[in-house]
Amino acid sequence: MKKAFVISWRRLAEIWHQKKLLAFLILYPLIFMIIFGSVFGGENYTISFKMAVVAESSDDMASLLISIFQEYEGIDVAVKKLGNESMEEMAKELIENEDFLAVLFIPKNFSQVIFSTAKITVFYDESADINTRSIAIGTIGGIIDAFSQKIAEKKIEMAKEYGNLTEEEIKYMESIARPINLSLVGYSPVKKELKYIDFLVPGLVSMTIMWTGVTGVASSLVEDRVRGVRQRILSSPVSRISVIAGETLGYLIITGIQIVILLLVAALAFKITIAGEIWLLAAVIIAGMLCMIGIGLVISTIAKTAEEASQLGMLINFPMMFLSGIFFPITQGWMYYVSRFFPLTYINEAMREVILRGGEFGDIAVPFFISLTFAILIFIIGAALLARREEE
Amino acid sequence: MNAISIENLRKEYDGIVAVDGISFSVEEGEIFALLGPNGAGKTTTVRILTCQIKANGGAAKIFGYDVNKDCSKIRRIIGIMPQETSLNELLTAEQNILFYGMLYDLPVKEAKKRGEELLEAMGLFHRKDELVKNFSGGMKQRLSLIIALLHKPKILFLDEPTTGLDPQARRHIWDFIKEINNEGTTIFLTTHYMEEADYLCDRVAIMDNGKIIALDTPAKLKSMMEREKILRIEMDYDEGVIEAIKNVDGVKQISDEDGIIKIIVEDRKGLLLDIIRNISDRNIKSIATVEPTLEDVFITLTGKRLRD
Numbered sequence: 001m002k003k004a005f006v007i008s009w010r011r012l013a014e015i016w017h018q019k020k021l022l023a024f025l026i027l028y029p030l031i032f033m034i035i036f037g038s039v040f041g042g043e044n045y046t047i048s049f050k051m052a053v054v055a056e057s058s059d060d061m062a063s064l065l066i067s068i069f070q071e072y073e074g075i076d077v078a079v080k081k082l083g084n085e086s087m088e089e090m091a092k093e094l095i096e097n098e099d100f101l102a103v104l105f106i107p108k109n110f111s112q113v114i115f116s117t118a119k120i121t122v123f124y125d126e127s128a129d130i131n132t133r134s135i136a137i138g139t140i141g142g143i144i145d146a147f148s149q150k151i152a153e154k155k156i157e158m159a160k161e162y163g164n165l166t167e168e169e170i171k172y173m174e175s176i177a178r179p180i181n182l183s184l185v186g187y188s189p190v191k192k193e194l195k196y197i198d199f200l201v202p203g204l205v206s207m208t209i210m211w212t213g214v215t216g217v218a219s220s221l222v223e224d225r226v227r228g229v230r231q232r233i234l235s236s237p238v239s240r241i242s243v244i245a246g247e248t249l250g251y252l253i254i255t256g257i258q259i260v261i262l263l264l265v266a267a268l269a270f271k272i273t274i275a276g277e278i279w280l281l282a283a284v285i286i287a288g289m290l291c292m293i294g295i296g297l298v299i300s301t302i303a304k305t306a307e308e309a310s311q312l313g314m315l316i317n318f319p320m321m322f323l324s325g326i327f328f329p330i331t332q333g334w335m336y337y338v339s340r341f342f343p344l345t346y347i348n349e350a351m352r353e354v355i356l357r358g359g360e361f362g363d364i365a366v367p368f369f370i371s372l373t374f375a376i377l378i379f380i381i382g383a384a385l386l387a388r389r390e391e392e
Numbered sequence: 393m394n395a396i397s398i399e400n401l402r403k404e405y406d407g408i409v410a411v412d413g414i415s416f417s418v419e420e421g422e423i424f425a426l427l428g429p430n431g432a433g434k435t436t437t438v439r440i441l442t443c444q445i446k447a448n449g450g451a452a453k454i455f456g457y458d459v460n461k462d463c464s465k466i467r468r469i470i471g472i473m474p475q476e477t478s479l480n481e482l483l484t485a486e487q488n489i490l491f492y493g494m495l496y497d498l499p500v501k502e503a504k505k506r507g508e509e510l511l512e513a514m515g516l517f518h519r520k521d522e523l524v525k526n527f528s529g530g531m532k533q534r535l536s537l538i539i540a541l542l543h544k545p546k547i548l549f550l551d552e553p554t555t556g557l558d559p560q561a562r563r564h565i566w567d568f569i570k571e572i573n574n575e576g577t578t579i580f581l582t583t584h585y586m587e588e589a590d591y592l593c594d595r596v597a598i599m600d601n602g603k604i605i606a607l608d609t610p611a612k613l614k615s616m617m618e619r620e621k622i623l624r625i626e627m628d629y630d631e632g633v634i635e636a637i638k639n640v641d642g643v644k645q646i647s648d649e650d651g652i653i654k655i656i657v658e659d660r661k662g663l664l665l666d667i668i669r670n671i672s673d674r675n676i677k678s679i680a681t682v683e684p685t686l687e688d689v690f691i692t693l694t695g696k697r698l699r700d
Contacts, residue, residue: 003494003495006491006494006495009491010480010483010487010491013482013483013487014480014482014483017482017483017484017523018482227476227478227481228474228475228476228477228478229478229479229480231444231474231478232472232474232478232492233495234444235442235443235444235467235472235474236467236492236495236496237464237467237468237495237496237497238495
């Protein structure tokens with residue numbers, strides 16, 4: 001088995017001598033992380049939008065409401081004056097030509113709201129992206145609800161002070177103002193607030209395992225066969241098992257280095273921490289690498305040239321990349337059923353469980369054993385095909 | 393003990409016979425060549441003898457070890473220089489040596505020392521730390537040979553050791569092969585260069601279509617042609633002339649290359665005159681009789697040329 005180390009040493013030394021490949025292997029997961037991280041991974045997962053406030057009065061109450069909107073992070077508020085046109089015309093103009101997502105109208109004599117009621121109208125851009133739209137409407141609605149709540153409380157206070165009312169009457173008023181007290185208690189099974197980058201990093205670990213494992217292994221093994229290096233190695237006193245073990249170990253080390261660098265950069269640049277046990281994460285990653293190296297091994301026995309091998313690898317990798325939950329979770333529809341066929345889906349699940357939720361072995365046993373079984377099967381198939389191929 | 397003994401060896405690929413029941417033996421200390429055109433079955437034979445593929449029938453033994461059963465023993469006593477140089481292009485020369493040295497169970501120190509000696513002998517020592525991908529064809533062949541010799545094999549298999557090399561590089565390899573042989577290593581080589589077989593070998597087996605069609609020393613093979621003569625005519629010619637000469641009684645083979653016609657003829661009185669009668673109207677630059685080469689032997693035996 002000592003010779004397996006010789007085989008992996010050779011593979012590592014070869015990669016060491018290819019500085020461009022080395023730089024690529026280390027940089028490409030980082031590039032993915034930085035691009036996706038800076039586009040989607042901001043500190044809070046909020047959506048900002050543009051909103052116009054058209055106030056027909058400039059009393060204290062109106063300016064108070066406007067200032068609440070202005071202070072709210074993520075809302076870009078512009079204050080407008082109503083001209084001769086109708087509300088509809090003005091809203092249409094602002095949404096269509098000035099790109100406002102919502103236009104809010106504060107009526108005349110808004111201060112009267114203290115003694116009676118007032119009607120606020122919000123027009124919104126129905127063609128806007130659904131996520132942004134629903135977050136915007138929710139936010140505006142929430143702010144106005146909270147504002148009217150405050151006014152109601154103010155009114156009750158005033159009634160208590162000057163109204164000469166009985167306990168029951170006050171209770172009744174309170175119940176009209178606020179029939180239900182909503183108490184929101186945040187609970188997250190995740191130890192911290194989840195951001196997209198948290199979701200993405202485990203996916204990128206999978207992606208790295210996949211590309212190096214499948215295309216890297218497949219094309220370099222074919223290259224060896226085409227150049228006659230494989231035959232020469234096998235004509236020395238070394239067993240085929242040692243060769244397979246050595247190649248596997250070599251690629252485990254390369255991918256391991258890639259992943260350590262990826263996780264270090266993720267920790268430093270995006271403050272990603274690993275919630276679970278490192279050894280458990282390592283076990284999941286190794287199971288994943290074995291699956292992917294096994295696929296590479298099988299491809300190498302089918303392809304005739306290194307180019308063919310990397311193309312075949314891509315043919316498998318691209319669907320697997322998008323259908324195993326690297327960039328977005330897949331929970332329903334036909335994509336869900338397809339994703340169940342890819343070993344990477346289970347690797348992703350197990351890895352997210354460990355990295356994000358601090359999952360223990362019991363939590364990941366099922367996906368872990370599914371991937372381990374896949375790895376064993378694909379290696380048996382690969383070794384058998386390899387033996388047949390070498391007879392030619 | 394024979395270094396190699398082969399009996400009725402057969403190999404088929406998908407119904408196509410590559411090696412068709414060959415038998416011969418190679419003595420210890422010999423330089424033995426398998427001479428034949430591409431596709432004759434030479435490489436297949438080497439791959440069976442070096443335990444890389446299994447034969448479909450017959451028996452082969454290397455120093456008494458059976459190629460079907462004792463591969464792990466055979467691998468330790470043979471050295472192989474394959475047809476493709478099959479080096480790790482992205483390692484340095486020395487790293488290649490250490491890699492194969494370790495695969496042959498040499499301790500690192502010993503592999504390094506032996507490698508340095510051989511690099512020195514082959515004139516590659518000053519380039520030992522360069523990546524092999526920057527080497528010329530000749531340098532790669534030499535390094536490949538060094539690797540085949542690292543573990544001091546009892547028998548060295550060379551599959552087309554000088555294919556694609558210039559004459560100087562070829563001569564360099566030949567001299568080295570002779571030197572190794574002088575130190576006691578048995579050499580088994582395949583080639584389609586008759587000069588190579590002629591210059592290097594104690595005995596030559598001529599192989600064609602998977603069969604051994606002649607086996608002897610180069611001198612004896614050439615003396616098979618004692619009853620024949622070889623005419624070398626330098627002249628302007630066309631297909632018509634060649635047809636005409638072919639029809640002369642006593643002409644056995646005719647071939648042409650670069651304005652020179654070579655005719656293998658029976659030793660018959662008046663034959664030369666008959667030939668000249670057919671070409672007298674042409675511009676003849678020279679006519680000579682020449683010594684037969686192994687190529688001529690091959691042409692006589694098979695009716696075709698070695699390199700086509």
